[in-house]
Amino acid sequence: IVVDCRPGAGGIIAHELAAKATPDGYTLIFSTPAGLIINPLMTKVSYDPFRDFAPVSLGSINPQLLFVHPSVPAGSMPELIALAKAKPRQLNCSSAGAGTPNHLGCELLKSMAGIDVVHVPYKGSPAAIADVVSGQIQFMLNSIPTVLPLVKAGKVRALGVSSAKRSPVAPEVPPIGDTIPGYEYVQWFGMLAPADTPAWIVNRVSAEMGRMIADPAFAQRLLNLGAEPQASTPAALSAHMRKDSQRWARVLKDIRAAGVKMDR
Secondary structure (H helix, E strand, O other): OOOOOOOOHHHHHHHHHHHOOOOOOOOOEEEOHHHHHHHHHHOOOOOOOOOOEEEEEEEEEEEEEEEEOOOOOOOOHHHHHHHHHHOOOOOEEEEOOOOOHHHHHHHHHHHHHOOOOEEEEOOOHHHHHHHHHHOOOOEEEEEHHHHHHHHHOOOOEEEEEOOOOOOOOOOOOOEHHHOOOOOOOEEEEEEEEEOOOOHHHHHHHHHHHHHHHOOHHHHHHHHHOOOEEOOOOHHHHHHHHHHHHHHHHHHHHHHHHOOOOOOO
16 A cells, blocks of 8 residues: 555645546545535535545544633533523634634534534634633634543533544543534545446455454554544445535535635
8 A cells, every 4th residue: 555645725636636546446545524525515626526436435433522711601512502692703613714624513513503603713723722722712623632631631621522422532521412403523534436446346445444444453543543433335435425515515505605705
């Protein structure tokens, strides 16, 4: 296996290259919703996530952690929602930038909870997290491994995880969906091949990924990184992609209606 990192343009460069690769099973892309699903909804790209790729398997799901500064008078998600409704546009939610995953998680929360909080974009997660720690920003959604040390140090308070069920990485934190039924926002990583890759190759790679992810030692390495091991069939990944596409199309429509400029 040769890993060919192609950073840039929020994943667009890598996906364009993978979409045009020879469909012989020798070129695969390890993808995320941001590069695969969200970019085509936000800007013009040369690839279509459903036409130009053959889903292989999920690899992991990565829930986000919603955390607040200790000064915020909310010790749970119901209390945070109640506070936001009582004080419209007085609470701020930071992100790594407009259109980034933590911004979209915040917008989904606003939409489903019926609250009006102010999104404050930063140029990267470190600055966005730092201002929650300092108390200038009230709350944020970010990856669990990044935030958990701050929670344990008492610098921030964790209120909810964005997955549908509790995360094994932070089992003491309830899902946001317990308060807002249906809320689910996770980063996922999945393997895809170029479209027209023979089905037997796709199925073989999918089976090998399932075997690898079931290995206890490998699964523990993922958990240590805050990722929950989760393999799937090609059909299941395809369904997952379509569900995400429909969800983010609705959220992005609301964002554009609010006049928010996206960083793409």
